[in-house]
Amino acid sequence: MIDLNLLTEAVGDLDEEKLLGLLNDFVATNPSEEEAQAVVNACQQGMAKVGDLFESGEYFVGDLIFAGELLTQSIDILKPVIGSASGSKIGKIVIGTVEGDLHDIGKNIFRSMAEAAGFEVFDLGIDVKPSAFIEKAREVNPDIIGLSGVLTLALESMKKTVDEFKAAGERDKVKVIIGGNPVTQEASNQIGADAFTTNAAEGVKICQSWVS
Ligand code: B12
CATH class of the missing domain: 1.10.1240.10 (Methionine synthase domain)
Structure with a gap:
């Protein structure tokens, strides 16, 4: 090893x-x-x-x-x-690095692991506006929205994104998981996410539990 x-x-x-x-x-x-x-x-x-x-x-x-x-x-x-995906898809995830944040390495790792676990992943890239997440969610009906960010200010963008999902009447249709170095239980509560993680493998396990 x-x-x-x-x-x-x-x-x-x-x-x-x-x-x-x-x-x-x-x-x-x-x-x-x-x-x-x-x-x-x-x-x-x-x-x-x-x-x-x-x-x-x-x-x-x-x-x-x-x-x-x-x-x-x-x-x-x-x-x-x-890991590599086999068989049919187990669920859909829309992911992106939130507005104002350009860091995408962690998001890309989560994407690879989620795809390997059998999820269909729609990756919106970096610096993603709340409206772009909502638009994609309306288009593909995902089970899960994954918000990534490593800047402290990303936490504000994550909150803004979840708030806009609520205002658009879309929040109750999806589970929201946030990931990236600064996320904590406290931040997750304030943002209104369903789960948080600083570890992609753990994030995949949480997502699997939501669709099983
Ligand atoms: C590499 C890096 C960069 C690269 C990014 C390249 C890229 N393509 O991503 C570049 C050079 C672009 C960059 C730019 C900047 N950076 Co920078 N950067 C980093 C650094 C060193 C590593 C980040 C990283 O990739 N970590 C490794 C990954 C694997 O970890 P992760 O993101 O946490 O992801 C894991 C989990 O959290 C989880 N995960 C992540 N996302 C998601 C999403 C979901 C849904 C799930 C389930 C899980 C999940 O899975 C991953 C694997 O386990 C960090 C230091 C640090 N401690 O993080 C600073 C850091 C984030 N940067 C920082 C700063 C200040 C900047 C700049 C402002 C610098 C400048 N003066 O220009 C700019 C900001 C640009 C912007 N607007 O975003 C600060 C942020 C400070 C703060 N508190 O906000 C840090 C913390 C450095 C520091 N200690 O000062 N940076």
């Missing part, structure tokens, strides 16, 4: 060669889905280190951009072992 601490360190240090080497070796061992999820978590912890180093002034915006590219590349390598 891959050394998860080494992996977290490689992400935090932005050591591309080491990181991609570790991941390619890992994928070649034909790992289980659980092992792949542990690897995603280790990468996520590495990104938290990148965030801390940015906050303390050691890393700059260029480093954040590079970290983003590095993690996107890492997830591409991991995709074949994260």
Whole structure:
């Protein structure tokens, strides 16, 4: 099994060669889905280190951009072992990163895992306005709306989105799950979501429980 601490360190240090080497070796061992999820978590912890180093002034915006590219590349390598969907679809999810937030790595990881679990996922991308979520919901009748965001201000956009669903008479037709680094139980209550998570695999389990 891959050394998860080494992996977290490689992400935090932005050591591309080491990181991609570790991941390619890992994928070649034909790992289980659980092992792949542990690897995603280790990468996520590495990104938290990148965030801390940015906050303390050691890393700059260029480093954040590079970290983003590095993690996107890492997830591409991991995709074949994260799981694959078989058979019919178990439910529909509309997801997007909320208005004002451009971070999409976490959303993309959740999307891959949800698709692997058999969900049909409609991904609206980044900086998604509440009206765009509502429009898509009316078009495809999803079971679940997934709101992603990592900026503190994303919490306000999530609340605005849920409020607009209520005003449009669409809120009771869907379950709402929010995800991303700043979400908490308290934030979830204020936003009016049905669930929250900072872990994509857990998010998928919650969604599965809603459609089973
Ligand atoms: C990479 C990065 C960037 C990249 C993003 C690239 C991309 N394509 O996403 C770029 C360079 C674009 C960027 C820009 C900025 N960033 Co930035 N960024 C980060 C960093 C280092 C990592 C984020 C990340 O990808 N984490 C890894 C993923 C895997 O974790 P995650 O998002 O939490 O996702 C997991 C779960 O939460 C869950 N999940 C996520 N979404 C969803 C949705 C659903 C439905 C479910 C169920 C689950 C789920 O699944 C994932 C896997 O388990 C963070 C540091 C941090 N601690 O997060 C800062 C951070 C978020 N950025 C920050 C800042 C300040 C900025 C900028 C303002 C910088 C600037 N001066 O320009 C801009 C803002 C741009 C904007 N308007 O959004 C701050 C935010 C501070 C705050 N409190 O709001 C942070 C926290 C860094 C810091 N410590 O200061 N950033």
